[in-house]
Amino acid sequence: MNIPHNMFGLTRGNAVVESHQGLIEQEIDSDRVAQRPADQHFKPLHKKYLPDEKSHATGFVARCLEFYRHLDQGRPTHAHINHRAFWAAWAYLAALTGLVYVYRIEGRAFQIVLATTLAALPIYEIVPFRLKKPLAGFASLIALAQIFGNTTAACVVGFATVLVGFARISRIQWQTRAAIITSTALILAIVRSTSLGANIPPTFWPVAGTILMFRLMIYMYELKHAKKNETLADAISYFMILPNWCFMHFPVVDYRTLQRGFYSRDIIQTRRRGLQMMFVGVTHLLFYRVVYHELLIRPQDVKGLATLGAYLACNYLLYLRVSGQFHIACGLLHLYGHHMPETHNKYLLAHSFTDYWRRINIYWKDFMVKTVFNPVFFRMRKKPQPLALGVATIAVFVATWALHAWQSFWLRGHWGFSLTDALFWGILGAAVLVNVQLDARKKPGLKSASAGTLSKVRHLAGIAGMLLSITLLWSLWSSAGLGEWLSMMQRGLSGL
Amino acid sequence: MKLIKHNAPGWILLIVLATFAIVPEPFLPSHAVGFREVLRHNGLNRADYDRNERGYYETLLDAGRSFGTLGESIQTADFRKHLGPAKHSEEDGRPILPTDDIREYVLKPNVDETAYGTLWQTNSRGLRDLEYSVEKTAETIRIAVLGDSITAGWGVTRPERFEDLWEVALNRMAADRGKIAEVWNFAVPGHSPAQRWKHFEKTGKDVPFDLVIYEATTSDPGWDARRMAHFMAKGQGLDDPLFSSFMQVSKFTPVPKPYTNGETLNRWQWTILQSVYEGIVNQSHKKNLPVAYVLIPRVGSNLSRPEILALLKRARSAGFDYVADLSTVFNDYDPEELSLSPGDYHPNIRGHRILAEAWEHHLAQWPALLDRINESTKSR
Numbered sequence: 001m002n003i004p005h006n007m008f009g010l011t012r013g014n015a016v017v018e019s020h021q022g023l024i025e026q027e028i029d030s031d032r033v034a035q036r037p038a039d040q041h042f043k044p045l046h047k048k049y050l051p052d053e054k055s056h057a058t059g060f061v062a063r064c065l066e067f068y069r070h071l072d073q074g075r076p077t078h079a080h081i082n083h084r085a086f087w088a089a090w091a092y093l094a095a096l097t098g099l100v101y102v103y104r105i106e107g108r109a110f111q112i113v114l115a116t117t118l119a120a121l122p123i124y125e126i127v128p129f130r131l132k133k134p135l136a137g138f139a140s141l142i143a144l145a146q147i148f149g150n151t152t153a154a155c156v157v158g159f160a161t162v163l164v165g166f167a168r169i170s171r172i173q174w175q176t177r178a179a180i181i182t183s184t185a186l187i188l189a190i191v192r193s194t195s196l197g198a199n200i201p202p203t204f205w206p207v208a209g210t211i212l213m214f215r216l217m218i219y220m221y222e223l224k225h226a227k228k229n230e231t232l233a234d235a236i237s238y239f240m241i242l243p244n245w246c247f248m249h250f251p252v253v254d255y256r257t258l259q260r261g262f263y264s265r266d267i268i269q270t271r272r273r274g275l276q277m278m279f280v281g282v283t284h285l286l287f288y289r290v291v292y293h294e295l296l297i298r299p300q301d302v303k304g305l306a307t308l309g310a311y312l313a314c315n316y317l318l319y320l321r322v323s324g325q326f327h328i329a330c331g332l333l334h335l336y337g338h339h340m341p342e343t344h345n346k347y348l349l350a351h352s353f354t355d356y357w358r359r360i361n362i363y364w365k366d367f368m369v370k371t372v373f374n375p376v377f378f379r380m381r382k383k384p385q386p387l388a389l390g391v392a393t394i395a396v397f398v399a400t401w402a403l404h405a406w407q408s409f410w411l412r413g414h415w416g417f418s419l420t421d422a423l424f425w426g427i428l429g430a431a432v433l434v435n436v437q438l439d440a441r442k443k444p445g446l447k448s449a450s451a452g453t454l455s456k457v458r459h460l461a462g463i464a465g466m467l468l469s470i471t472l473l474w475s476l477w478s479s480a481g482l483g484e485w486l487s488m489m490q491r492g493l494s495g496l
Numbered sequence: 497m498k499l500i501k502h503n504a505p506g507w508i509l510l511i512v513l514a515t516f517a518i519v520p521e522p523f524l525p526s527h528a529v530g531f532r533e534v535l536r537h538n539g540l541n542r543a544d545y546d547r548n549e550r551g552y553y554e555t556l557l558d559a560g561r562s563f564g565t566l567g568e569s570i571q572t573a574d575f576r577k578h579l580g581p582a583k584h585s586e587e588d589g590r591p592i593l594p595t596d597d598i599r600e601y602v603l604k605p606n607v608d609e610t611a612y613g614t615l616w617q618t619n620s621r622g623l624r625d626l627e628y629s630v631e632k633t634a635e636t637i638r639i640a641v642l643g644d645s646i647t648a649g650w651g652v653t654r655p656e657r658f659e660d661l662w663e664v665a666l667n668r669m670a671a672d673r674g675k676i677a678e679v680w681n682f683a684v685p686g687h688s689p690a691q692r693w694k695h696f697e698k699t700g701k702d703v704p705f706d707l708v709i710y711e712a713t714t715s716d717p718g719w720d721a722r723r724m725a726h727f728m729a730k731g732q733g734l735d736d737p738l739f740s741s742f743m744q745v746s747k748f749t750p751v752p753k754p755y756t757n758g759e760t761l762n763r764w765q766w767t768i769l770q771s772v773y774e775g776i777v778n779q780s781h782k783k784n785l786p787v788a789y790v791l792i793p794r795v796g797s798n799l800s801r802p803e804i805l806a807l808l809k810r811a812r813s814a815g816f817d818y819v820a821d822l823s824t825v826f827n828d829y830d831p832e833e834l835s836l837s838p839g840d841y842h843p844n845i846r847g848h849r850i851l852a853e854a855w856e857h858h859l860a861q862w863p864a865l866l867d868r869i870n871e872s873t874k875s876r
Contacts, residue, residue: 095507095511099513099517101801101802102517102801103513103517103536104536276506279509286535288532289537
């Protein structure tokens, strides 16, 4: 591709050039440019852009450079340094950090995570490619100690190292490793529930829980199916995720997705996307505050249809806090080069239960599909498809219900099983089950045939119906008990 | 510039939000100030806060109290477990006494009992302190310390708290010059800035003092607004000089519902604080008492550095004779090392020791205190 020479700026060595349209067009290798034949309509580059053949560093410096080059071998084209783009992203992050400070968003831990990222990113940008993951792990370790103290950090890192290290011992049969890790988790759950854990720092449990409770399951799954050994650097980058220290309730990041996304796109675009996600997350959290402090009413204040509608809507919008935190967490991962999928996809616009399940907390859905739905479905592939689909869907919702309790236990110290909780997951699961069966029976050409005004109206009606259903379900889930919820509904509907 | 252009909408929105956050209060209409406070409010909403109050301190003190920005943390349940069951159904089991003025409650006099996990002993005035004589000799330097639960020594015994440690150190220094230091501790857990001063004014009115030290914490902003919502609903404190400048500016008229009052007052929390600080300084100076302002930290600060600086700026502009910032003394330590229990902002014994050292160091530079120590007994 020919690019007029006055339309891009070059940086030293391998350079990322940016066209005046603002898109990254192409990378130019100065050596290749220098070797171009003179008959092309490019002028030869000025000698200052060419490698200096005369000056050869000697001695210690040369050895350092050689060592650096050796470490930096295999740096993908997406990881090439563009100083201007980097500092523009860094400045935006600094401004965003300022915003977080002035609005006191998410407290001290989040501020430490942002400050650590601001300090670590310039070093992260220039270190050899193969040191990037260990460096991110080190920055994460520093932040962990800053936030939770040295004792908790030592306990968490020590425990995680033992457990992950054990999981990686390939000489032991996978089933044996899985059984021992499961037993360890159950023993720890007993220790946590009883006075046996009195001498363990209380912050150890949620921190260790947040990094291991789901990720170790996924890691074990990957170790079972991996065709080659997983590297230690990959394990560190997976378990020592920096934003996890400020968001204990963390999206269930998939191991393979995290590794595949590492510098899979141009770093400038990845960082830009990450910063956008973080900003969107911040706006979600600010909007959440408006809802939480100004708009939300108490269930006991529901009197009539209007207040019921207001309560249902605002109670559901409290989910903005989760989506805000997940956006920020995912955005922060982008800053370290991990191009990750969206965590949420316009979940307020879902038009059916399956659509809702696909749009809200996408990482959880993927986790369930990978570890529950697919194994169950493929085990039943010889059975009739509706049966296989039904059993796999039921398995997903039973697992989701149980794992939410598992999560609650490690993060909050109690299982949180309740009738409303069971009803919420039961009803949602049943609705998705019906929806899945209906979707499976649809003929492929039906959608295009019904396209038009009628289908748009139907789509809008689907969105409205879905909003009504899910806000009702959500209010049931968050109510103190079934009696309280029925009483609130009775008061709300009394105006009809 | 080209790179900024890529994300121009992002930059613009970010700058607009940041600007809105830092514009000084007087330049914004009151509803905008209120909206900004909502955006900056990182605590619980009113319903959850009230529920938390009842579940936490209110069940302990049972006097409609809150100790500031307590958030529901992952460790709160552990903390409750640590404290043991609260005696909220036994009136005599608590060392507090309701009042019919803006203080709302005070400590009972002559108490000697274990409550809230530690021993509470009070003197005949209801101060958690020694029984001092009202008579003051020429050699005596008498200092009043006004404060909240940290100065009262929540969770630690009286000799372990920082104020007593400082008193011992001060006496050591004063003894070289033939003086005796008496530090009267007027702190009551849960008292807001205005309540701290009012308690000193009422309880110490017949006692001659040389100096006053006002202990502030990072929870001072908003604390009076929350308490005013309650006691002003009962018609108390409306003409109190501490609130006079706020009442003039805001034209606030309370209603019998605390919740409704709170909605209005929360928007004026910094103005209220300024009014109270000025009131404390004016009334202290009327009594010819130099007054120092000492900002102490909570374990796990609840304010950002710019907010702490803003708080100190207000203290200086209110006219305190000496302003000391101790808010960073816990920064070099892990919160869990200094906290009374996980999730709690009250310092433990070690925290009190660290605080005492910093307190001693900073107040050793207060000219009014040095003058009292160094002046000859005859000149007095």
